[in-house]
Amino acid sequence: MLLHERNYTRSELLTVMTARMLEDGKTIFVGVGLPMLAAALAQRLHAPSITIIFEGGVIAPEIKPGMLPLSTNEVRAARKAVMLPSIDDVFFYQQRGYIDYGILGAAQIDKYGNINTSVIGDYEKPRVRLPGSGGANDIASTCSRVIVSTFHEKRRFVERVDFITSPGYLSGGNTRREAGLIFGGPYKVVTDLAIMGFDEESKAMKVEAVYRGVRIEEVLDNMGFKPIIPDEVREVEPPTDEELKILRSIDPDRVMLR
C-alpha cells in the first residue's frame, strides 16, 4: 500500500469502512478500540440513532470525544448511559435477539469466518498465548450479524485457525447450524483493502468490494487462502474529508487511532 499518497492511515481507513456498515436505528455490540470509534463515527454521520452496547454492562452511552474509555466496564464507558445491566444480562439481550450487530477483531480468521483470539500453536503449551475470548465467542455465537473488522494481513487470514475461539461457519455449508448455532454468523469482513462476505451455499469467504486504487492481486497476496472472487467486484470510495475530520475529532489524542 502506498500510504504516503493518501491522507489517512490504515486504522482510519478501517474505522471509516466499518462505520459505513452500521445501519441507523440498530443496536450495536462494540468493544474498545476501532469498533467503538466506528460506532461513534457512524452516530455522527449516517446513523444518529444507533445504540451502543458495551459488554461490561452499558446501554446507550454517549462517547465523549477525547475521553475514550479503555475498557467496556469502566466509569468512562458508562457516560450518560441509560442503564447499567449486569454482564450476564447484556449477553441475555443478545441471545434473546435484541442485538443487531457485533463488531469483532481477529488475530486469525479463516475462510469460513472462524476467529482465533486464544492461542497460536498447541492449546496446552501454546507458542503464543493471546488474551482469549472475552465476549467474542458469545457475540459470534448469538449476535444477529457479526462484522469482523481487521487489518488485511497474511498472518491473520489463514486456511484454518489454530483454535476456534469465536465460531463462524465452522467447516462451511450447513455445519454452523448443525452445531446448534441456529442464528447469526459472520456477515461481513471489513479490512483496510476490501470488504468480504460469505457465499450463500458453501459459506466460504467471498470478496465483494475493494477500495478504490486497490488491485485484487493485492487482496490475494495478503491472504493465506484464496477467497471466492466473483465476476463483479465493486469499488468503494475512499474515506471522505468529512469522515476523517469527525473521526479525528473523536480521538484527538490518537489513543485508539494508533
Place this chain on the structure above:
Amino acid sequence: MRWNVDVRAFRYWAERRDKSPTPKLMSLDEAVKKFLRNGAVVALGGCLYSRTPMAAVHEIIRQGFRELTIVRNLAGFETDLLLVSGCLKRLVTSWCSPGYAWGMSRILRHYVENALAEFEEWSHLGIGLRLKAAAMGVPFLPTFSMLGSSIMEKLGIAEMTCPYSGEKLALVPALYPDVAIIHASRADTYGNIQIDGYTHMDKDMAQAARHVIATVEEVVDSDEIRRSAERTVIPFFCVDAVVEQPFGAYPSECWGRYEADFSHIASYQKRVDEKGIEGAKSYVSENIMGVSSFMEFLSKVGIEQLLDRVRAFRNVVT
C-alpha cells in the same frame, strides 16, 4: 468428573451456615487468614480494572498462599502479581490482559507458554453462567454460546438436545468458589452489601461461594442500608467478613469514588517491559511484601495521587 457440581453438598453448607445477623467487621489480615487455604478456588469480583479487590489481592500475596485457582470474568494486572508471587496455579477466565493500552501480558504469556500455570478459557457469558448456576443452586445452565467452538471442545462441555424445542444447547457447569472476594461501595457490619454503578458478576459470585469476604469503601450504619435497600445486592446471610478499606480497589476504579490510575499501571508495565518477570517481582517486593498493610501501600502512592483520581471520576460523570 472434572466439574464439581455436587449441589447437595454445597446446599448442605449453606443450610448449616450461621444466618443470624452478627457483626462481621474484621481486619483484612484476619479475614484472609480465616477463609483462605492453599489450593482454594478464589473468585475475585469486579471486572478488569473496575472494583478489583486489590487490597485483598495484596494480602493474599503477603500471606503467601499457594496453588490457588483464581476465577475472574476478565482478569487484569492482578493476575501478573499473583503469578510472580507464586500464588496462582490456574486462572479460570474468559480474557486476561493488563488492559487495552498494553496488549497481552508478558508475564502471563511466560507462565502459560511454559506450562507453569494453567489458563482455563471460557466465553465471558460462560463464566457468568457458571457462577449463576451455582448462585441458583442448580448443576448447570443451558446456552447457545460456545457451541461448535474449540473452547467447548477443550473444556469438554456437555451438550444436549432440548426435550421441549429440539434445539441443541451447551450445558455450562456450576462453579462454586471456596471464597469470593469482592470490593464494594458500602456495607453495614452485618454484611449487607451495596454496589454503586456496575454490578458485574459480584452478586452471583457471592451467592455461589462458600465464604464471602467483602472489602468496602465505607462501613455504614444499618439504618442507612435500610433507607436505601434497593441498592443492596448481597444480603448479610451470604457474607462472612466485612472489611473497611477505602481505596481498596486502587489502582482499579471504584464507581462513585475514583477513576482507575493508569499511570500507576503504566509504571508497573514499564518495569515489565524493561526487566520482564524480575520487573514484576520488584513491584511486588516494593509495594506488597515491603509494606505491612494496604494502607501503607496507599501512603506510598500518596494522598495527592489518590485525590487526583477522585477528581478524575467527577470530571467523567459531569
